[in-house]
Amino acid sequence: MTKKERAVKVTEILNKEYGTNLHTYLHYEEPWQLLFATILSAQCTDDRVNMVTKELFKKYPDVKSFADADLDELMKDIFSTGFYRNKATNIIACAKMLLEKYDGEVPSDIDLLTALPGVGRKTANVVRGNVYNEPSIVVDTHVKRVSKLLGLTENDDPVKVEFDLMKVLPKEQWILFNIQAIAHGRKVCIARRPKCAECVLREVCKSAAKVKQ
Numbered sequence: 647m648t649k650k651e652r653a654v655k656v657t658e659i660l661n662k663e664y665g666t667n668l669h670t671y672l673h674y675e676e677p678w679q680l681l682f683a684t685i686l687s688a689q690c691t692d693d694r695v696n697m698v699t700k701e702l703f704k705k706y707p708d709v710k711s712f713a714d715a716d717l718d719e720l721m722k723d724i725f726s727t728g729f730y731r732n733k734a735t736n737i738i739a740c741a742k743m744l745l746e747k748y749d750g751e752v753p754s755d756i757d758l759l760t761a762l763p764g765v766g767r768k769t770a771n772v773v774r775g776n777v778y779n780e781p782s783i784v785v786d787t788h789v790k791r792v793s794k795l796l797g798l799t800e801n802d803d804p805v806k807v808e809f810d811l812m813k814v815l816p817k818e819q820w821i822l823f824n825i826q827a828i829a830h831g832r833k834v835c836i837a838r839r840p841k842c843a844e845c846v847l848r849e850v851c852k853s854a855a856k857v858k859q
Contacts, residue, residue, distance in 0.1 A: 672772075678741075
């Protein structure tokens with residue numbers, strides 16, 4: 647079975663198991679909120695970020711309020727998400743650039759997005775996929791782990807994994823695969839203790855046969 651054939655079978659199974667509804671695990675109403683929430687999500691759980699942004703977006707209700715924010719105060723506001731100094735610095739700088747270059751709007755082009763402070767390809771693809779419905783593959787820790795175990799990539803570098811998946815996954819599944827892989831990684835393909843015996847993908851997974859049940 648080629649990688650492309652395996653990828654097609656994987657998406658068929660995941661669609662049946664987890665459905666095909668598009669959604670994000672981060673709570674937001676405006677594009678800039680998803681952008682800042684995704685910056686906060688680095689090395690932090692989505693649940694924790696959602697707890698923080700619930701009050702954060704009330705205190706800072708628009709891009710300008712983040713651009714004008716006091717660094718020390720914002721650091722305290724996002725302290726529990728970890729790496730708070732870098733995140734606060736990047737969010738303020740990002741907000742200022744959004745105002746100066748894009749009139750406060752979040753661009754959809756990946757090169758423009760990744761030019762914003764604190765925004766890498768993962769964050770850019772979250773925004774592009776969820777806000778603009780642009781086919782995008784978001785590689786987080788679950789997507790990387792699940793994809794490698796399935797045999798869809800041999801790489802560890804997120805950017806290389808992203809491009810490997812773009813080659814084998816049907817384009818219409820790019821956004822869905824991230825949502826499904828996160829759900830599967832949390833529920834079944836758990837780091838250090840994957841439940842291979844319970845996995846709906848075990849018949850097409852390259853790693854399942856190697857795991858002693």
